[in-house]
Amino acid sequence: MFIDSKMSMRMLFVALMLFAAVAIGVPAAFAETAAKGTGFEKTSIIEFTNNDTVEINTVRIWLGKDIGDFKSFKTEKGWTGTKSAEGLLIFTSSKPLKPGESVKFGIKTEVGNPAINWRTLDTRGNELTTGRTEIGKPVQDTSIQTPKDTPQTPVAPAAPTNLDSAKFRIIPESPKNGDEIRVIGEGFPPNSHFNFLIDNEKLDDFSSDGSGNVLGRAKIPLNKQEGRVEFALSDDQGQKKTLSIRIVGGENIATVPSTQKLVVNPGSNIFGPGDTATVSGMAKPGSAVAITAKDASGKKIYEAVAQVDSQGKWSHETVIPPDAELGTRTIEFTNGQETITKTISISVTKTIRITPSSIRYEPGDRMLFNGTASTTQPVEIFIKDPIGKEIYSDILTVNETGTINFGFQTTQTSTKGTYVVIATQGQDSEILRIGLGEAPSEQLVAKFDKLNYASTETARLTIQGPAKAAVSLLIIDPSDRAKLTDSVTLGLDGRKDYEINLSGYKSGVYSVVLKYLKSQVSEVFAVGLSTGSGEIxxxxxxxxxxxxxxxxxxxxxxxxxxxxxxxxxxxxxxxxxxxxxxxxxxxxxxxxxxxxxxxxxxxxxxxxxxxxxxxxxxxxxVGTVEQAFVVNVDKSTPYRSGDLVKIVGAGGGKTQTVIVTMFDPKGAKYAELNTFSTSTGSFQITWKVPGSIDPGEYKIVAKLGNDNAETKLTIQ
Structure with a gap:
C-alpha cells in the first residue's frame, strides 16, 4: 500500500488542522547524498553529488505516484544502466563515485516534471541514502556530458511569466455547488505550474503543455455559497488570470454532513514488491487525511496526504518499490482528531519473478534472464518476436534454491523491435517486453491462466501495457457475435488481472480483442471443451x-x-x-x-x-553422433542470392567465443562470423547470401575453443 524506503521525509503543512497543502522534501541533515533535477518537457536530468565519506557504486531510481514508466535513459561515461521488470532503473559503475564527486543521469518519462525516488548504495551493497527529488526547473539542453565534455552553460533562472495573452473558461458555464467542472485555457507560458483557485481557495494544481494550453478538472465545494465567485489560475510568481462567474446552490447541499468520522475501508493487507496498492475511506468534506507508514522498528518510512472531496470521500494509490524489504508495516491514518492504525505485510505474492540483464539488446547479443520461482514445479518459457511469432520455448527445472536462469541468442539479421518474454508456473505468469535494436515499445500483451475452462469457473486474463492505460476489451462468442464489451484501466505498474465470470457461457471457443491507441492484441480461450475425443x-x-x-x-x-x-x-x-x-x-x-x-x-x-x-x-x-562438436546448415538443397542461411552448432564448450569461417570453391577465405556459445555449448548464426557471390560449394569451419567442426553448403 505504501512506498517502502528508508528515506527521511518531512511534511510541510501550510494549514496543519485542515491539511490543505503538503510539500515533501528531503532534509539536508539526513541526506548525505545530494540530488537535484531539471527538466524539459518529458526529459529530465538528475545530478547526484556524493557528500558521504564512502564511495557510491550503485544508484537506484523509481518513479513517484501516477508518473507511469521510464521511456529511456542515458548515463555518463563509465556508468551502465539497466531496467528491471518492475520498472526500477539501476545504475552501476566500475569506478565508484568518490566523496565530493557528482554524476548525471538523463531520463525520459511518460509525463513531464516527474517525482523521482532514489537510493544510493556503496561498493558492498549497503544502503547509503534514500531520497525524493521533484523535477520542475526547465532547461534547454537535455544532453548528458561526460567528465571530458565542455562544461554546460549554467541555466539562467526562469524569466517572469506574462499572463496578458492568456485566457481560460470553464465547462459548464453556469455551474452549481458540488459540480465537477472542466478548465480549458490557452496562451499560458509553456510547461508551467498553476494553482486553480476559487475566491483565493485552492482547488487543484494544473500544468500547461509545451504549447501553453491548460486542461484540467476540479470540483466546486458543496458548501460554497450561492452567488458570484472568482476563479483564478495563479502562477508561481503570484500572477493571476481571473474569471468571475455566478454559481447557484445545488439541491444536495444538505445531504452531505458537515462532520464525518474518519473511516478507512477494509482492503487487502498483503502486498508484494512492485505491486500497486490503494486505500480509501471517508472523512470531513474539504479536509485531508495524513498517512504515515512505519517499519517493524517504528521508524517512519513514508508520509503522504490524501485530500477529502466535497462528498467526504478520499483515496490514495502508490506502488510498492521493487526493492522493498519483506516484513510488516504499521500504517497510521489521521484527520487531526482521530487516528486509525492498520497493519500490512510486504511478502512474496507471486511465485515467479523474472529480470532481464537489460531492457534493450543489439542484434547478435544474447538476451539473458534470471529470477526466482517455486521449487514445486517447472517453469515454461516462451519468447515471441515483434510480429507475434513464437521463436523460442523451453521448460526449466527449478533448483533447490528457487533460482532460474536462461538465455536467447539473437543474430545480426534478427528482426528489430519489441520481443515478448512469457514465463509461466502454474497459474502465475511473468510478462516482459525486451527491445532488440531499439527501446521496447509499450504494446499490449495478454495471457490467460489456462486454455479451457468449465462454465462454473472464472477465467483470469493478465494484461500488461502502459501505466494507467484505458484498454477497451471485446469478447467474441463461437458464433462470431459480440459477447461482452468493457473498459479496463491498467495499474501504475501497467498490469491488470481481469476476471471473466463464465456463468452463462456456452461451450465453444471465444476470442478476446484488446485495443489501446494503435496497439491491438487478440487471445483465445475455450469453455467446456471435452476430452476423450475418440481417434486422433x-x-x-x-x-x-x-x-x-x-x-x-x-x-x-x-x-x-x-x-x-x-x-x-x-x-x-x-x-x-x-x-x-x-x-x-x-x-x-x-x-x-x-x-x-x-x-x-x-x-x-x-x-x-x-x-x-x-x-x-x-x-x-540428424547430426553426426560420433563427433562431439557438430555444425550444420538449415537445409541440404542449394541456396540462392538473398537467402538466409542458418548455421547451427552444438556439443562444444560452454559460453565461449565461436569463430565461423567460410571458404569459397577455390579454398580462399570468403567470410568470417563471430558469436558466443550458450551455457549448453550450442550456437546459431544467420548469414545472408550476397547478391554478387560466385556459385559453387562452400566449406564452413566452426572453431570453439579447441574444437573444430565442418559442413558444406551449395550456392547456385
Missing part, C-alpha cells in the same frame, strides 16, 4: 529435422475437443508441451514446436492425447 490423427510435415529447425504439426479428431501435445527427446525427457483444440471441422495445426539448437540427435516423439485417446508421430533429428 497426428503427423509432422516432414520426417527429418536439423538442429534449431521449426516443426509444423497437423492433426484431426472430433470437432471442438481439447488435445494436449507433448514433444520428447530420445532419452524420454519432456522438451515442450502445449494444449490445442480442434476447430468446427475437427482439424488442428500447431507451428510453435521447434527442435532446440543443442538437441540430442536421434528419434524424437510428438504425442497427442485427449482423455484415454492418443496418437504419436516420430521424427529424426
Amino acid at each position: 490423427k497426428l503427423q509432422a510435415t516432414k520426417q527429418t529435422y536439423l538442429l534449431g529447425e521449426g516443426m509444423l504439426l497437423l492433426g484431426s479428431s472430433k470437432p471442438n475437443v481439447l488435445i494436449k501435445l507433448e514433444m520428447y527427446d530420445p532419452s524420454g525427457e519432456l522438451i515442450k508441451r502445449k494444449e490445442v483444440f480442434t476447430d468446427k471441422e475437427g482439424k488442428f495445426s500447431e507451428g510453435t514446436f521447434r527442435i532446440p539448437a543443442d538437441a540430442k540427435q536421434g528419434m524424437w516423439v510428438v504425442r497427442g492425447t485427449s482423455g484415454p485417446n492418443y496418437a504419436e508421430t516420430k521424427v529424426e533429428v
Whole structure:
C-alpha cells in the first residue's frame, strides 16, 4: 500500500488542522547524498553529488505516484544502466563515485516534471541514502556530458511569466455547488505550474503543455455559497488570470454532513514488491487525511496526504518499490482528531519473478534472464518476436534454491523491435517486453491462466501495457457475435488481472480483442471443451529435422475437443508441451514446436492425447553422433542470392567465443562470423547470401575453443 524506503521525509503543512497543502522534501541533515533535477518537457536530468565519506557504486531510481514508466535513459561515461521488470532503473559503475564527486543521469518519462525516488548504495551493497527529488526547473539542453565534455552553460533562472495573452473558461458555464467542472485555457507560458483557485481557495494544481494550453478538472465545494465567485489560475510568481462567474446552490447541499468520522475501508493487507496498492475511506468534506507508514522498528518510512472531496470521500494509490524489504508495516491514518492504525505485510505474492540483464539488446547479443520461482514445479518459457511469432520455448527445472536462469541468442539479421518474454508456473505468469535494436515499445500483451475452462469457473486474463492505460476489451462468442464489451484501466505498474465470470457461457471457443491507441492484441480461450475425443490423427510435415529447425504439426479428431501435445527427446525427457483444440471441422495445426539448437540427435516423439485417446508421430533429428562438436546448415538443397542461411552448432564448450569461417570453391577465405556459445555449448548464426557471390560449394569451419567442426553448403 505504501512506498517502502528508508528515506527521511518531512511534511510541510501550510494549514496543519485542515491539511490543505503538503510539500515533501528531503532534509539536508539526513541526506548525505545530494540530488537535484531539471527538466524539459518529458526529459529530465538528475545530478547526484556524493557528500558521504564512502564511495557510491550503485544508484537506484523509481518513479513517484501516477508518473507511469521510464521511456529511456542515458548515463555518463563509465556508468551502465539497466531496467528491471518492475520498472526500477539501476545504475552501476566500475569506478565508484568518490566523496565530493557528482554524476548525471538523463531520463525520459511518460509525463513531464516527474517525482523521482532514489537510493544510493556503496561498493558492498549497503544502503547509503534514500531520497525524493521533484523535477520542475526547465532547461534547454537535455544532453548528458561526460567528465571530458565542455562544461554546460549554467541555466539562467526562469524569466517572469506574462499572463496578458492568456485566457481560460470553464465547462459548464453556469455551474452549481458540488459540480465537477472542466478548465480549458490557452496562451499560458509553456510547461508551467498553476494553482486553480476559487475566491483565493485552492482547488487543484494544473500544468500547461509545451504549447501553453491548460486542461484540467476540479470540483466546486458543496458548501460554497450561492452567488458570484472568482476563479483564478495563479502562477508561481503570484500572477493571476481571473474569471468571475455566478454559481447557484445545488439541491444536495444538505445531504452531505458537515462532520464525518474518519473511516478507512477494509482492503487487502498483503502486498508484494512492485505491486500497486490503494486505500480509501471517508472523512470531513474539504479536509485531508495524513498517512504515515512505519517499519517493524517504528521508524517512519513514508508520509503522504490524501485530500477529502466535497462528498467526504478520499483515496490514495502508490506502488510498492521493487526493492522493498519483506516484513510488516504499521500504517497510521489521521484527520487531526482521530487516528486509525492498520497493519500490512510486504511478502512474496507471486511465485515467479523474472529480470532481464537489460531492457534493450543489439542484434547478435544474447538476451539473458534470471529470477526466482517455486521449487514445486517447472517453469515454461516462451519468447515471441515483434510480429507475434513464437521463436523460442523451453521448460526449466527449478533448483533447490528457487533460482532460474536462461538465455536467447539473437543474430545480426534478427528482426528489430519489441520481443515478448512469457514465463509461466502454474497459474502465475511473468510478462516482459525486451527491445532488440531499439527501446521496447509499450504494446499490449495478454495471457490467460489456462486454455479451457468449465462454465462454473472464472477465467483470469493478465494484461500488461502502459501505466494507467484505458484498454477497451471485446469478447467474441463461437458464433462470431459480440459477447461482452468493457473498459479496463491498467495499474501504475501497467498490469491488470481481469476476471471473466463464465456463468452463462456456452461451450465453444471465444476470442478476446484488446485495443489501446494503435496497439491491438487478440487471445483465445475455450469453455467446456471435452476430452476423450475418440481417434486422433497426428503427423509432422516432414520426417527429418536439423538442429534449431521449426516443426509444423497437423492433426484431426472430433470437432471442438481439447488435445494436449507433448514433444520428447530420445532419452524420454519432456522438451515442450502445449494444449490445442480442434476447430468446427475437427482439424488442428500447431507451428510453435521447434527442435532446440543443442538437441540430442536421434528419434524424437510428438504425442497427442485427449482423455484415454492418443496418437504419436516420430521424427529424426540428424547430426553426426560420433563427433562431439557438430555444425550444420538449415537445409541440404542449394541456396540462392538473398537467402538466409542458418548455421547451427552444438556439443562444444560452454559460453565461449565461436569463430565461423567460410571458404569459397577455390579454398580462399570468403567470410568470417563471430558469436558466443550458450551455457549448453550450442550456437546459431544467420548469414545472408550476397547478391554478387560466385556459385559453387562452400566449406564452413566452426572453431570453439579447441574444437573444430565442418559442413558444406551449395550456392547456385
